Amino acid sequence: ALVLSAQNFGAYPMVNGQARLAARFDHDAQQLAALRELLGQAIRAEEAQDLGLITAAPDDIDWEEEIRIACEERASLSPDALTGMEASLRFGPGETMESRIFGRLTAWQNWIFIRPNATGERGALSVYGSGNRPQFDRARV
Structure with a gap:
């Protein structure tokens, strides 16, 4: 599972001053707010893929x-x-x-x-x- 923390939202900005999640989602305020709602929660692979947090989630098969x-x-x-x-x-x-x-x-x-x-x-x-x-x-x- 993947777990988001406050660290994911700008504690360690990239050299361009952006947080990685903000850059990944092109500063989409709604998307970032939805992700903040998930702070501390375990996010399973399929949900993480649906949220755009990961790019691939191969299944068991x-x-x-x-x-x-x-x-x-x-x-x-x-x-x-x-x-x-x-x-x-x-x-x-x-x-x-x-x-x-x-x-x-x-x-x-x-x-x-x-x-x-x-x-x-x-x-x-x-x-x-x-x-x-x-x-x-x-x-x-």
Whole structure:
């Protein structure tokens, strides 16, 4: 179960000054008020998905297959690429100059494309389109 607390509503704002839930729901006052009503209550996966708090809730029938696919998808991505993807998703609507610099440009331009996991002999960009799997150094991230 998922449990919301006051911490979810702005105690630790992102670099753009927004609370994560406020950004996720585009500052929809009604949605945020409805979520505040659930403070301290256990929210089951299906309800959390209906509320938009989570993006997937595989059921018991598909659980093993969904987990296998998720693990394979993550394993096929460079750890550096995952860092960049996370940074790109972190700051939604209402970007500031700080979120653009520290959330996107730094991660992509100064970190990912110059690293061996991308440009090394067996990096993702080097083997792209060849049918070969990249070899990632997972200890670097």
